[in-house]
Amino acid sequence: MNSFFNPDGVAIIGASDNPVRGGYRILKNASGGYKGRIYPVNPKHDSILGMKCYPAVSSIPCDFDLAIYFIPAIFLPSVIEECAKKNVRGIIIESAGFAEVGAEGKKLQEECKALAVKHNIRLWGPNCMGLLDGHSRNVFSFMHTDSWKTLMIPGSVSMIVQSGMLSAAFLMMILERGGMGVSKICSIGNKCDVNETDLLEYLIDDPLTGVIGLYTESIVNVRRFMKLCQSTTKPVVVLKGGRSPSGARAALSHTASLAGNYSIMKHALKQSGAIPAYDFTELMDILRGFSKTGCSKNDGGTAVITFSGGGGIVTSDFLHDFNLPLASLSGETLKSIKEVFPSWMDPSNPVDVWPAIEKNGMETVYSKVVEAVMHDSGVDSLIIHIFSGRCDSGLFRELGRLKEALAKPVIAWLAGEGEPLRALKRDLEDMGIPVFEEMGRGVRFLHAAKQHYSKNPCNPNVSGL
Amino acid sequence: MNSFFNPDGVAIIGASDNPVRGGYRILKNASGGYKGRIYPVNPKHDSILGMKCYPAVSSIPCDFDLAIYFIPAIFLPSVIEECAKKNVRGIIIESAGFAEVGAEGKKLQEECKALAVKHNIRLWGPNCMGLLDGHSRNVFSFMHTDSWKTLMIPGSVSMIVQSGMLSAAFLMMILERGGMGVSKICSIGNKCDVNETDLLEYLIDDPLTGVIGLYTESIVNVRRFMKLCQSTTKPVVVLKGGRSPSGARAALSHTASLAGNYSIMKHALKQSGAIPAYDFTELMDILRGFSKTGCSKNDGGTAVITFSGGGGIVTSDFLHDFNLPLASLSGETLKSIKEVFPSWMDPSNPVDVWPAIEKNGMETVYSKVVEAVMHDSGVDSLIIHIFSGRCDSGLFRELGRLKEALAKPVIAWLAGEGEPLRALKRDLEDMGIPVFEEMGRGVRFLHAAKQHYSKNPCNPNVSGL
Numbered sequence: 001m002n003s004f005f006n007p008d009g010v011a012i013i014g015a016s017d018n019p020v021r022g023g024y025r026i027l028k029n030a031s032g033g034y035k036g037r038i039y040p041v042n043p044k045h046d047s048i049l050g051m052k053c054y055p056a057v058s059s060i061p062c063d064f065d066l067a068i069y070f071i072p073a074i075f076l077p078s079v080i081e082e083c084a085k086k087n088v089r090g091i092i093i094e095s096a097g098f099a100e101v102g103a104e105g106k107k108l109q110e111e112c113k114a115l116a117v118k119h120n121i122r123l124w125g126p127n128c129m130g131l132l133d134g135h136s137r138n139v140f141s142f143m144h145t146d147s148w149k150t151l152m153i154p155g156s157v158s159m160i161v162q163s164g165m166l167s168a169a170f171l172m173m174i175l176e177r178g179g180m181g182v183s184k185i186c187s188i189g190n191k192c193d194v195n196e197t198d199l200l201e202y203l204i205d206d207p208l209t210g211v212i213g214l215y216t217e218s219i220v221n222v223r224r225f226m227k228l229c230q231s232t233t234k235p236v237v238v239l240k241g242g243r244s245p246s247g248a249r250a251a252l253s254h255t256a257s258l259a260g261n262y263s264i265m266k267h268a269l270k271q272s273g274a275i276p277a278y279d280f281t282e283l284m285d286i287l288r289g290f291s292k293t294g295c296s297k298n299d300g301g302t303a304v305i306t307f308s309g310g311g312g313i314v315t316s317d318f319l320h321d322f323n324l325p326l327a328s329l330s331g332e333t334l335k336s337i338k339e340v341f342p343s344w345m346d347p348s349n350p351v352d353v354w355p356a357i358e359k360n361g362m363e364t365v366y367s368k369v370v371e372a373v374m375h376d377s378g379v380d381s382l383i384i385h386i387f388s389g390r391c392d393s394g395l396f397r398e399l400g401r402l403k404e405a406l407a408k409p410v411i412a413w414l415a416g417e418g419e420p421l422r423a424l425k426r427d428l429e430d431m432g433i434p435v436f437e438e439m440g441r442g443v444r445f446l447h448a449a450k451q452h453y454s455k456n457p458c459n460p461n462v463s464g465l
Numbered sequence: 466m467n468s469f470f471n472p473d474g475v476a477i478i479g480a481s482d483n484p485v486r487g488g489y490r491i492l493k494n495a496s497g498g499y500k501g502r503i504y505p506v507n508p509k510h511d512s513i514l515g516m517k518c519y520p521a522v523s524s525i526p527c528d529f530d531l532a533i534y535f536i537p538a539i540f541l542p543s544v545i546e547e548c549a550k551k552n553v554r555g556i557i558i559e560s561a562g563f564a565e566v567g568a569e570g571k572k573l574q575e576e577c578k579a580l581a582v583k584h585n586i587r588l589w590g591p592n593c594m595g596l597l598d599g600h601s602r603n604v605f606s607f608m609h610t611d612s613w614k615t616l617m618i619p620g621s622v623s624m625i626v627q628s629g630m631l632s633a634a635f636l637m638m639i640l641e642r643g644g645m646g647v648s649k650i651c652s653i654g655n656k657c658d659v660n661e662t663d664l665l666e667y668l669i670d671d672p673l674t675g676v677i678g679l680y681t682e683s684i685v686n687v688r689r690f691m692k693l694c695q696s697t698t699k700p701v702v703v704l705k706g707g708r709s710p711s712g713a714r715a716a717l718s719h720t721a722s723l724a725g726n727y728s729i730m731k732h733a734l735k736q737s738g739a740i741p742a743y744d745f746t747e748l749m750d751i752l753r754g755f756s757k758t759g760c761s762k763n764d765g766g767t768a769v770i771t772f773s774g775g776g777g778i779v780t781s782d783f784l785h786d787f788n789l790p791l792a793s794l795s796g797e798t799l800k801s802i803k804e805v806f807p808s809w810m811d812p813s814n815p816v817d818v819w820p821a822i823e824k825n826g827m828e829t830v831y832s833k834v835v836e837a838v839m840h841d842s843g844v845d846s847l848i849i850h851i852f853s854g855r856c857d858s859g860l861f862r863e864l865g866r867l868k869e870a871l872a873k874p875v876i877a878w879l880a881g882e883g884e885p886l887r888a889l890k891r892d893l894e895d896m897g898i899p900v901f902e903e904m905g906r907g908v909r910f911l912h913a914a915k916q917h918y919s920k921n922p923c924n925p926n927v928s929g930l
Contacts, residue, residue, distance in 0.1 A: 022823070096820055100774075101809035145854055147882055163775025217778060241778040244785030250778040250815055279779070279905045309565075310628025313682060313706040313715040314744070320709030344566035350715055355561055358487070389610055417612055440744045 001194070001202045003089035004124055005133055005184065008036060009064025010140070011057060011088075013079060014071040014095075015040030017048045022094065022142035023070045026130075027051070030068070032149060033137030039064065057082035065089045068130065068140055073097035073105065076112045076126075084119035090194075091116070092140055093126035099190050100127055100253060113192050128189025129161075134182035135208050141187070155181010156210030157287050158203045160196050162188055162217050162241070180288040183209045195220040197228065204232045211290040213283055217241045217251040222265065226272035233456040235290045235448070238269055239277040273455060275448045282444060285436060289445035290452075292434040295407040298454035300380035301327030302446065303373045304350035307357075311385045311413070311439065312350025318443040324450065326350070327379040336372040340365045366395055374402045381409050381446055385439070386424070388416030393427035400431030407458070409449055411435075411442045466659070466667045468554035469589055470598055470649065473501060474529025475605070476522060476553075478544060479536035479560075480505030482513045487559065487607035488535045491595075492516070495533070497614060498602030504529065522547035530554045533595065533605055538562035538570065541577045541591075549584035555659075556581070557605055558591035564655050565592055565718060574657050581658060593654025594626075599647035600673050606652070620646010621675030622752050623668045625661050627653055627682050627706070645753040648674045660685040662693065669697045676755040678748055682706045682716040687730065691737035698921040700755045700913070703734055704742040738920060740913045747909060750901060754910035755917075757899040760872040763919035765845035766792030767911065768838045769815035772822075776850045776878070776904065777815025783908040789915065791815070792844040801837040805830045831860055839867045846874050846911055850904070851889070853881030858892035865896030872923070874914055876900075876907045 010030060016023030027040055027049060040048050043055040054060050057067065057079060063086045069079060073095055083091060098109040109126065116123045124130070130141035134154040157180050183206065186199050196216050203209045212234055219225050229236050242251035243262040269276055277283035302324055306312040319326055329337075329349050337347040341356045351373065356365045373379055382403075384396075403410045412428050412435045414421055425435045436442035475495060481488030492505055492514060505513045508520040519525050522532070522544060528551045534544060538560055548556060563574040574591065581588045589595070595606035599619040622645050648671065651664050661681050668674045677699055684690050694701050707716035708727040731741055742748035767789055771777040784791055794802075794814050802812040806821045816838065821830045838844055849864075868875045877893050877900045879886055890900045901907035 097807075097809055102811075105809065144852075145882070151882070161775070163773055163778075215775060217775070239779075241775055241782065243782045246785055246791050247778045247781035250774070250781050250813075253774075253813060253817075279783075279903060281903045281905075308628055309715070309718075310626070310680060310682070310706055313628075313712045314704075316712035316715050317706065317708045318744075320711055326711050342562075344562055344570065346567075348715075348718060352718075387609075417610070417616070438744060438746045440746075 001090075001122070001198065003065040004092065004122070004131065004140075004194075005138065006136060007064070007066035007089070009039070009062065009066070010034060010036065011039040011041055011054075011060060011064055011067045011083075011086075013041045013057065013067055013069050015042050015045075015048050015053060017045055024048075025142045025144055026068055026070055026094070026140070028146075029139040029141055029143065029148075032146070033139050037062070037064065057086060060086060063087040066140070067091045069093040069126075070095055070142065073108060073126070076108070077115055080112060080115045080119065080121060083121060088121055090122040090124060092124040092128070092130045093189075094128055094130055094142055095125075096127040098126045099192065109190065109192050116193060123193035125189040126192065129187035131187065132182070132185040134184070153181045154183070154208075155291060156183055156208070157181060157213065157291050158183040158185070158206065158209040158211070159213040159215075159287070160186045160188060160199045160203070161215045162191070162196070163215065180284070180291055191220065197221050197225045200225060200228050200236070204228060204234060209234065210294075211235050211237070211287050213237045213239075213277075213287045215239045215241060215280070215283065219265065222268055226268055226274075229269070229272035229274045235275060235286075235452050236273070237275045237277050237283055237286045237290075237448070239280065239283045240265060273452070275452065282441065285441045286445050286448050289411065289434045289436075289442075289449060292429055292432050293409045293411075293449055295458040296409045296449045296453040297380045297407055298450040300378045301325040302381045302383060303327045303329065303376070303379045304383045304385070305369055305373060306350050306352055306385040307354045307387055307390070308385060309350075309352045309354075312352055315383055315385070315439050315443065316350060318440045322443055322447040324443065324447055327376065329373065330376050330378060333372045333376040337369050340368045362391065363395065366391075367398060370399050370402070374399070374406060374408060379408065381450065382411075383439075383442060383446070384410065384412045384433075386412060386414050386416075388414050388421040388424045391424065393424060396428060396431060396433065400433060403432060409446065411446055413437075413439045413442055466555075466587070466663065468530040469557065469587070469596060469605075469659075470603065471601060472529070472531035472555070474504070474527065474531070475499060475501065476504040476506055476519075476525060476529055476532045476548075476551075478506045478522065478532055478534050480507050480510075480513050480518060482510055489513075490607045490609055491533055491535055491559070491605070493611075494604040494606055494608065494613075497611070498604050502527070502529065522551060525551060528552040531605070532556045534558040534591075535560055535607065538573060538591070541573070542580055545577060545580045545584065545586060548586060553586055555587040555589060557589040557593070557595050558654075559593055559595055559607055560590075561592040563591040564657065574655065578657050588658035590654040591657065594652035596652065597647070597650040599649070618646045619648070619673075620756060621648055621673070622646060622678065622756050623648040623650070623671065623674040623676070624678040624680070624752070625651045625653060625664045625668070626680045627656070627661070628680065645749070645756055656685065662686050662690045665690060665693050665701065669693060669699060674699065675759075676700050676702070676752050678702045678704075678742075678752045680704045680706060680745070680748065684730065687733055691733055691739075694734070694737035694739045700740060700751075700917050701738070702740045702742050702748055702751045702755075702913070704745065704748045705730060738917070740917065747906065750906045751910050751913050754876065754899045754901075754907075754914060757894055757897045758874045758876075758914055760923040761874045761914045761918040762845045762872055763915045765843045766790035767846045767848060768792045768794065768841070768844045769848045769850070770834055770838060771815050771817055771850040772819045772852055772855070773850060774815075774817045774819075777817055780848055780850070780904050780908065781815060783905045787908055787912040789908065789912055792841065794838065795841050795843060798837045798841040802834050805833045827856065828860065831856075832863060835864050835867070839864070839871060839873060844873065846915065847876075848904075848907060848911070849875060849877045849898075851877060851879050851881075853879050853886040853889045856889065858889060861893060861896060861898065865893075865898060868897060874911065876911055878902075878904045878907055
């Protein structure tokens with residue numbers, strides 16, 4: 001499996017010199033990051049992008065580990081034969097036209113699979129977008145953007161995505177919204193051989209991966225998948241496509257996946273400790289949360305420190321929806337907070353600090369309240385609401401320290417605008433305080449974290465990367 | 466009521482020259498937009514921001530319509546008396562310290578209310594953030610930012626928000642995420658007199674308002690509120706804070722609101738045609754959707770045109786969740802689409818156009834598919850998924866025209882990054898195609914639109930503004 005991620009030599013079959021073609025992008029992306037030998041293959045060219053181009057795999061002078069296939073489906077069997085002679089270990093098939101197009105394509109796919117097994121070659125795809133690696137910078141994909149070079153920050157989040165285009169869209173969303181470092185993104189398409197369960201196993205063993213997310217239309221080997229989830233302390237978050245009858249029908253034509261009965265699968269996933277996600281944003285939010293928060297206890301309630309009474313109320317509603325109790329603050333905590341509150345206002349949880357701030361200033365109030373609330377033994381987690389225009393990062397430094405020292409996760413919801421908001425978001429996330437665009441999404445993550453860490457020990461892989 | 470929005474003369478009681486104080490911001494904001502007479506009131510200053518400052522209301526030389534109150538609660542009764550002598554019609558009380566602080570504050574609030582009734586003065590608040598008007602540019606609020614000047618685009622969306630800080634946060638979110646023009650934002654706090662129902666009535670009659678959103682912790686007069694909702698063709702979207710027992714308790718201390726039984730209220734709202742929102746983002750998404758889409762039929766199914774099989778599958782799942790049928794495309798439509806599809810691929814709904822685009826190019830395929838799908842009589846609405854890096858706005862111009870001509874709403878989900886994404890989003894929304902960050906949110910809006918317009922005629926106020 002490692003030959004896919006760290007190959008010794010890569011051939012690109014169907015490399016093109018036309019910038020709108022996928023075969024050009026694959027070559028451009030690979031040469032933009034991968035440090036090893038690259039062999040473009042295309043009988044129509046002598047060289048592309050300054051690299052010598054070979055008319056066929058057979059004309060490549062050395063053995064190599066990995067081939068990326070991007071020519072019509074029909075040629076795959078002969079290419080597998082040629083690759084076998086070069087001791088190729090794996091082929092990433094990014095072309096479509098296999099099982100997803102009907103009986104004939106299915107037959108072709110099965111034939112290729114048998115041939116590959118015979119030659120001890122693993123097949124990745126077909127009908128997929130390949131892989132990206134945030135650490136090695138290997139990008140074996142036809143994705144149409146160079147932005148990964150600057151935007152892809154190495155980190156702990158790995159993803160397995162069954163849909164080709166989606167993995168590119170995903171990645172761009174992850175990079176754009178910021179704050180989430182990437183380990184490996186794997187787009188697996190029809191998964192005629194390498195499937196989500198193989199990759200889950202690989203990523204569980206990967207020291208550079210701390211959190212694993214999946215978008216999948218089917219799980220090939222549910223039992224093995226569940227066992228793997230149970231075997232790891234890394235959070236595994238799963239978005240299942242094709243939950244509905246109409247979605248399942250669409251999945252069949254998309255990647256020839258039999259989506260299976262979702263209610264059974266959902267139950268099985270939960271039992272194995274995997275975390276179900278409802279949609280792409282939830283999947284990404286939970287992954288980002290886990291990539292910042294490696295620890296959580298589950299022995300108290302959640303405190304809310306807000307600038308807005310309304311925000312506190314709605315957050316209470318969300319906590320209730322997820323069965324997360326609001327912390328009962330101790331008498332000592334309330335007494336301490338009361339010192340900075342206006343005389344007419346008695347503190348309670350959610351702690352609406354705005355009137356106190358109007359009276360005693362931001363810093364005095366915030367440090368007092370944070371200190372008291374975080375040390376309260378009835379508080380196991382904290383949600384903060386912030387208006388970015390009114391606060392700078394320094395205000396939260398002590399909170400960042402306390403959260404580590406006390407192993408109490410802190411999540412933030414930010415309102416505000418423009419660059420001040422983005423800067424504060426970056427700083428908070430660097431302190432290990434994940435920021436959510438929506439209060440409800442943050443509560444959803446907190447629920448997942450408390451559930452996960454009540455069954456698993458802290459995950460040093462996560463924040464350490 | 467109009468005196469609040471278009472007053473002839475405004476006094477600012479508690480105007481301050483200290484930029485961190487609310488009393489400074491109120492004056493700064495008012496003088497930044499309001500074209501009428503402004504009277505700062507503060508005995509400590511002779512002038513603030515170049516305006517003559519008066520020691521008391523009684524020393525203002527002329528009558529005026531509106532007072533904005535931002536001094537401690539205890540002085541309000543005497544200020545009401547003084548205002549009565551100046552023929553004041555309304556007072557916006559932005560200070561806290563009334564019913565939300567307990568029995569004494571409640572007594573004070575009731576006393577003030579009685580006094581105001583006696584003098585025929587309407588009270589707005591207390592414990593609120595005032596109002597903003599996108600058209601007149603009147604901003605009577607202590608919100609701490611100048612960004613409204615450039616970011617607040619006049620439009621059709623009005624909001625009533627019970628929470629002070631939230632209305633500022635809301636507004637900033639609306640402005641930041643773009644695309645939603647603002648008519649009136651009203652923050653009503655404890656609503657000792659002017660309440661959500663009064664404002665709903667005002668906004669229903671307001672020709673510059675096309676869509677109305679509410680965040681409220683309680684509805685004072687549910688029956689009147691429901692009647693108003695039933696009486697209008699304007700969509701009314703309601704987010705209720707304090708759904709849960711803990712949220713309801715927090716609401717009590719926030720704005721002294723008795724949140725009431727949510728399940729009863731939710732049922733009542735639905736019966737009256739109001740649209741419930743689950744969270745702030747959903748509220749904003751639905752409002753933005755309605756501000757772009759003034760029409761929808763409900764006599765067919767939804768078509769999906771996607772670049773990603775996975776996106777189509779997940780969207781099918783969401784449609785199923787909301788009980789919205791996927792359109793069955795006619796034989797004629799399928800035949801027409803097939804002309805640009807690869808031979809191995811038979812079109813179905815969701816229509817995954819990517820393989821066809823790889824074969825025949827973006828423009829040929831897109832115009833063909835859009836034309837065929839939009840004219841299919843079984844299609845009453847369309848969802849498009851776009852990768853912004855691959856498309857420019859011109860591609861969607863014909864779709865923008867068809868959507869109007871056929872009264873079939875089109876919504877979009879965009880993936881991509883940076884300025885190209887933001888530019889495409891702006892262009893699509895200018896064409897009346899609302900863009901959603903999440904597929905599921907878009908489907909939620911489509912559900913709301915189909916429900917609303919199946920009971921109400923098209924709303925020319927919406928897109929015409």
